Amino acid sequence: MAESSSKQDYFVGVDLGGTKILAGIFDNSLKNLATAKLSTKSQRGVEAVIERVARCVQDAVDEADLSLKQIVGVGIGAPGSVDFDSGTVIFAPNLEGWKDVPLKKHLEKLLGVPVFVENDCNIAALGVYAAELKSKPRHMVGIFVGTGIGGGIVIDGHLYSGFGHTAGEIGHMVLEVNGPKCGCGNKGCFEALASRTAIFQRIKAGVKDGQKTLLTDMLGDDLDDLRSGDLRKAIRRGDKFVDKVIEEAAEYIGIATANLINILNPEVVVLGGGVMEALQDEMMSVIIETAKDYAMAGAMKGVEIVASKLGDDAGITGGAVLARREAKKA
């Protein structure tokens, strides 16, 4: 594979989130050469966000001392349901006004480069699968715990997206009928029990009820600027309350992991997302122990449960993997 640098192919991966846009330049071996970041500013409308995505891609390309002409393709993960074939974002609840947005078409016009669109968790799963697991396991499930919870499924080495491109909506798997209310309108969804949103709500409710925690010493009584990293700091300083909330969330993640192992019997389950990135040392052993308790012995046999090391880069890496895959087909 000793190609001269002029013959090298470059790919862009983009993670379009509700609050920020992240773009990364990757070479053929999935090495990350440069990244760029912009806030999403979803309130400015669909067109403005697409222009910001294009700008973020251009910033990253420039950062890597490249030009758009050297880019073979752009793979982008969007936070919602996506029709891969047309590159349309069907619906993205965390982006204002995003309904049936032909993202591929618009971005290709702005960038002059082939663009491929997938669901953000699917693309993150693809990134973890290709870059971190070297595409070795036959079947993999990715669980991404952040503001919300999403998943991505790899079956027989390929991303599985289902009949209507929505597979992997594991955040709305009900774990506790009549449990806490979820943003989707139902009760007891995985996301309502173990996402950052759910964890923060439980902590704020506890503080309101007079619960003592180091977090209020660190951040003030309203906890307005609370971040996952603060929870880690509080736990390491001996905060029993935060420790208990995080242990509970880890138990729910373990139960959800067991459900997915019982249903899909994958070779590997990978846990990623912002909450896992900040708190994996605190959560992983509880997650694995709980999953082993709840999964059927046969279904669990030989199955690995691991934390992703890619963190926030899973999405952009997956975008590059997607662009590389599609470029090979072309």
Added chain:
Amino acid sequence: MAESSSKQDYFVGVDLGGTKILAGIFDNSLKNLATAKLSTKSQRGVEAVIERVARCVQDAVDEADLSLKQIVGVGIGAPGSVDFDSGTVIFAPNLEGWKDVPLKKHLEKLLGVPVFVENDCNIAALGVYAAELKSKPRHMVGIFVGTGIGGGIVIDGHLYSGFGHTAGEIGHMVLEVNGPKCGCGNKGCFEALASRTAIFQRIKAGVKDGQKTLLTDMLGDDLDDLRSGDLRKAIRRGDKFVDKVIEEAAEYIGIATANLINILNPEVVVLGGGVMEALQDEMMSVIIETAKDYAMAGAMKGVEIVASKLGDDAGITGGAVLARREAKKA
């Protein structure tokens, strides 16, 4: 396809259950020509059960006025985890002493015909998929509600069995953390909430608590001979208590269906098994309504939820489909 009858291929499908063995003879077009049934008598030991399976196959072959020489292959569904490649039953909790039983090897010795072994719910899903849905949907999930609850998953037209051949253990998906105790040792599994066992337990507990029901008039206070069909009769005669228990079970089945739709976004979900066969008129509308409530709108779009018409024959039909598939490969 106009072949003379002497050139016709015949296949045997076997459903090996905890209480009974069912064998059926099928032609190339999956027409069922004859069946035979024997009780399993699992307490007599592994070898005795295998001999009974062989006898049941021979009875069915004889019933169809055929001889074993005309049989191309036998497909058998076993109630546990199965290693398809070796034809070994790894573990079958409802068959006494069944651990690492080389069923394929033993049966081939007894019958002189190629034998293929799969998990019983996988094989039932395959039967429904090929015979009832004519292999049309790309992705299908089968949910079988009987004494226990199991599932089978078809992805891209192929039975999906996972890394260790255990995929589809949907009966042990937790729906209600801290819910009723399940046979597996955990709490709140789907099976502990909606299987025949769970339904009967709830009815018997109600009767013990003084609940009025027509069932005690029909069967006596101990309800020893209670069957799913009795529940249907009681409901049709206006039994409010039984109606409520069945509605609750249907709601749990609907929630489990929604979970599977959110995770896998199949094209079709098929509901089968003894409970569904007896009570589908009473349960299906509640199941569909609840699934629509709990599934994400995008994930539900265009997805069909249907009751299987194959009933108890799903297993033997799937066995024949499996044998036919493997015969084609050979």
